[in-house]
Amino acid sequence: MSEFIGQFHPLLVHLPIGFLLLASVFRFLLFQGKEQFRETLSIILILSIPSTVFTAITGYILSDGGGYASELVFKHQWSGIALLSLTIVLYVLHFKEVRTSLERVLWIVMLLTLSLTGHFGGGLTHGENYLSLGTDVYERPAITDVEEALVYQDIIEPVLAQKCWSCHSGKKQKGELRLDGKDWILKGGESGQVIAAHKPAQSELYSRLLLDKQDDDHMPPDGKPQPTKEELILIQWWIETGGSFDKKVKDLPKNGQVSLALHSLQPKAEYKRLPKEVKVKEVDLKAMKTLQDFGIAISKVGAESPFLQVSLLGKRLDKKTLESLASLSENIVWFNSGGGSLDSASVEVIRSFSNITELNLSGTTSSSGFQWINNYDNLVVLNLSQTKVSDLDLSGLSKLKRLYVFGSDLNKQKLIQALPKVQIDTGNYVVPTYPGDTTVFRKEDII
Ligand code: HEC
Numbered sequence: 425m426s427e428f429i430g431q432f433h434p435l436l437v438h439l440p441i442g443f444l445l446l447a448s449v450f451r452f453l454l455f456q457g458k459e460q461f462r463e464t465l466s467i468i469l470i471l472s473i474p475s476t477v478f479t480a481i482t483g484y485i486l487s488d489g490g491g492y493a494s495e496l497v498f499k500h501q502w503s504g505i506a507l508l509s510l511t512i513v514l515y516v517l518h519f520k521e522v523r524t525s526l527e528r529v530l531w532i533v534m535l536l537t538l539s540l541t542g543h544f545g546g547g548l549t550h551g552e553n554y555l556s557l558g559t560d561v562y563e564r565p566a567i568t569d570v571e572e573a574l575v576y577q578d579i580i581e582p583v584l585a586q587k588c589w590s591c592h593s594g595k596k597q598k599g600e601l602r603l604d605g606k607d608w609i610l611k612g613g614e615s616g617q618v619i620a621a622h623k624p625a626q627s628e629l630y631s632r633l634l635l636d637k638q639d640d641d642h643m644p645p646d647g648k649p650q651p652t653k654e655e656l657i658l659i660q661w662w663i664e665t666g667g668s669f670d671k672k673v674k675d676l677p678k679n680g681q682v683s684l685a686l687h688s689l690q691p692k693a694e695y696k697r698l699p700k701e702v703k704v705k706e707v708d709l710k711a712m713k714t715l716q717d718f719g720i721a722i723s724k725v726g727a728e729s730p731f732l733q734v735s736l737l738g739k740r741l742d743k744k745t746l747e748s749l750a751s752l753s754e755n756i757v758w759f760n761s762g763g764g765s766l767d768s769a770s771v772e773v774i775r776s777f778s779n780i781t782e783l784n785l786s787g788t789t790s791s792s793g794f795q796w797i798n799n800y801d802n803l804v805v806l807n808l809s810q811t812k813v814s815d816l817d818l819s820g821l822s823k824l825k826r827l828y829v830f831g832s833d834l835n836k837q838k839l840i841q842a843l844p845k846v847q848i849d850t851g852n853y854v855v856p857t858y859p860g861d862t863t864v865f866r867k868e869d870i871i
Pocket of ligand 1 (some may be wrong): 584587588589590591592598599600601612613614615616618628629630632633640641643644645648651
């Protein structure tokens with residue numbers, strides 16, 4: 425019932441505002457000597473008293489329901505009470521026909537109090553900054569390099585903003601808790617602090633998120649957007665490492681689970697498929713023809729381009745083809761072994777491809793292992809899926825953006841820790857194919 429009455433407050437407030445503004449206009453006309461308006465002013469003042477009283481009562485009932493910024497409620501409530509008192513005083517003075525300069529000053533004070541009360545009230549319904557021109561929509565900070573990200577500002581705050589601020593910020597403070605700033609968070613809520621540094625289990629800001637959904641204390645309340653598994657891991661990690669507000673990701677220790685969760689924040693890598701600002705000699709067309717005749721898919725990446733894409737289609741290379749391949753080593757930028765096995769002579773040639781950006785060794789075995797891959801300065805995409813490789817140092821690949829390891833024995837968590845900026849793909853994906861990957865069946869191959 426009280427909730428029902430309380431909700432009329434935002435509607436009712438417009439009555440006293442109207443009456444008091446109108447009363448001020450008529451008081452001004454009286455001041456100008458227009459005595460015929462005396463009666464009108466009496467009527468308006470008589471109406472403004474009960475409407476102000478009733479508005480105050482509904483306002484009190486509404487604030488009692490809680491959930492509003494307490495400081496703002498306090499200001500609004502007391503300016504409202506001051507306004508009511510002033511109205512009563514002005515009413516009495518009017519009927520006693522007191523017209524002194526003090527009385528006129530009181531009218532002005534009343535108008536100021538009226539606008540203040542209205543302003544605080546507006547802050548309660550529309551949020552504290554409702555008059556500012558800027559939007560108070562939260563803008564999620566963009567993460568370009570997760571290791572350089574600020575743990576609180578770039579990772580934790582966006583979660584709180586999305587999942588908690590609707591009830592715990594300047595707008596509303598359910599449980600007397602605000603989560604929209606360091607000082608508020610450290611202050612805690614109704615039942616005290618919500619973070620115990622290094623102790624996530626004792627921190628209400630975290631422990632409440634783990635409670636059963638049916639539990640009344642579960643946050644956010646059932647039916648509201650819930651944090652994801654990764655977000656929970658990251659909040660736990662943040663509190664466990666001390667709940668810092670200024671540390672960067674790279675400053676804090678992390679276990680495999682945290683690394684994985686952090687990795688999910690790394691934006692999908694954009695990469696350039698061709699080397700930039702590299703001058704290479706023209707393609708040796710004779711060498712290219714030799715390779716084509718051998719059954720290797722080789723073509724320019726563009727009609728006018730000096731760069732080549734090559735797929736061995738799993739073929740073993742002989743001395744002559746290796747020589748041709750070596751003479752094109754500057755030009756080859758995309759290389760696909762197409763499975764099969766590479767002997768040491770082939771590896772010697774392949775590792776000399778100085779401008780290679782994409783290397784696909786999916787399903788390939790190599791008698792020289794794979795450590796030689798580490799020498800490519802321009803490599804951005806590396807596919808090691810379905811290879812029998814279990815341990816590999818790839819830290820020399822400074823430009824690597826994407827690594828496919830599906831079906832290999834490489835440890836994903838170890839890779840993520842060693843290569844935090846690389847997008848590591850372990851799932852069932854479609855291996856990117858080049859136009860040259862089309863398998864050509866030729867009569868002599870089949871027979
Ligand atoms: C839909 C509104 C709503 C959302 C969203 C919400 N809460 Fe709450 N929260 C409440 C209410 C209501 C209370 C007070 C009742 C209670 O203590 O359970 C509360 C209380 C709390 C308290 C206890 C404060 C104290 O000192 O008693 C914590 C901690 C808390 N919330 C954390 C969170 C976190 C963290 C999020 C976001 C992940 C969140 N809440 C999202 C409504 C919400």
